[in-house]
Amino acid sequence: MATDHTRTAARWMTAPSIILLLAWMIIPLAMTLYFSTLRYNLLMPGMEIFVGFENYAYFLTEPAFITGFFNTLIMVGSVLFITVCGGTLLAILMDQPFWGQTIVRLLVIAPFFVMPVVSALVWKNLLMHPVNGLFAFLAQSIGMEPFDFLGQAPLASIILIVSWQWLPFATLILLTALQSLDQEQQEAAEMDGAGIFSKFFYITLPHLSRAITVVILIETIFLLSVFAEILVTTNGGPGNASTTLTYLVYVKALLQFDVGSASAGGIVAVILANIVAFFLIRILGKNLDK
Template identity: 75%
Template sequence: MATLQTRASARLMMTPAVVLLLLWMAVPLAMTLYFSMLRYNLLMPGMEEWAGFLNYRFFLTDPAFFAGLLNTLLLVGGVLAISVGGGILMALLLDQPFFGQGLVRLMVIAPFFVMPTVSALVWKNMLMHPVNGLFAWLARTFGLQPVDWFGQAPLFSIVMIVSWQWLPFATLILLTALQSLDSEQKEAAEMDGAGALSRFIYIVLPHMARAITVVVLIETIFLLSVFAEILVTTNGGPGVQTTTVTYLVYVQALLQFDVGGASAGGIVAVVLANIVAIFLVRLIGKNLD
């Protein structure tokens, strides 16, 4: 559709964005890769030396890494299950006509706009506090023993907080997908004698399948990097019970000043994220044509 002239100016106009992103991605990543092969600690300046794959060996054989990997998987898996499952139900509910629908919709999506540090602190202190928290009061009201959330089930507590943040995202996207379903399709199915449940299983769910995939992939990308919620609630503890791979890299870099080790961890995180990213990029790419 374009002539040579417009194509030339187009190339010029793309250059800043492409060059900047290339720098932003390639340079630090190359440095990380390089550092990961060094023995390099900020507390011992001038002592840098080539270490080969030693950092990787240390990082991958560190028991904290396995705990971190497991915690990461549990966190991502848990939040995905709650937010996607809940999101489907919420989307179906919000798709029904009722009074004040618009207002309820606004309330439901609100948590997504709350900054991570605020939601983590509000939940930790005001809701989940074992003595003064609202949950504790509720438990006592019903004659139950209040739960010490961050003491007894620290990872689960974080999963709850993060799920609360991401449920609106899943709901909103699944609702959008749901509403784009041609109502004639549903009516045709109804004429064909399909009941509400069969309509959901054979018409609605397949229609939402792509949106669900998108939600799963995008949430996974963001959830692999959950950081602030851990930092302000548990600091990765008790022990390493809530340390994820992301948090572990942070600890090594900015608390232990082990640049080499942290870099190796960073590369491992990149590899993990890429496994998901490949699927997501493919899916979006298909949609582009």
């Protein structure tokens, strides 16, 4: 009986925060759904008319959507590959005993605490600038022509910047998981004649599978909404070469002032993100059940 009263009291105490959280999510979503059914341009106030699913058809059939969709997939997949592989390698290296281990760990994790806008500005103006950047200086010092990263390889440059930001996160999660690995198991494998690669593929990698799944899930959710790095470095260009779905919604809303089409794009992006998250959560659940 006391337990029932405790549960009821707990529900009443948590109800306000849950209701506030739901309102915080549902109200903007409902407004976005409403605006997505209107022909609504900020340059023509008072001219809103109901058009149903016309905005969705327009957004899904324009060439920029196809380009943005594939750019988003390429960016997310590439960043995940770089951060998971690089994070695994760094975690294994930092798990080894060496002098200055604490300082090295702090330096490796530090990029994750840099604001995206700041890191994008650093990469754009100090590293990738085709005239005054560090990479241009290094190329000239060995007699090579400087390479215009943001002009000639914009999407690859953004992938590099975003990977640099998220690599510390993957490294930290994987290092934490690696430190829970049973050393006796590795010693037994060594006694049986297992080499470095055999221990990695048959002991270390299976042990890290759950941590890798968590990294993929969390990173994917955030990578689908990457925006600041694109705005600061390439503005989605040249042309649509580095435009993603998130940046395309920004263009529709704040550059073309087409609120209706931007709202439809936002709903499409949310649906696609939820589909991806659904499958990732299922994969995570299967790994956790093992």
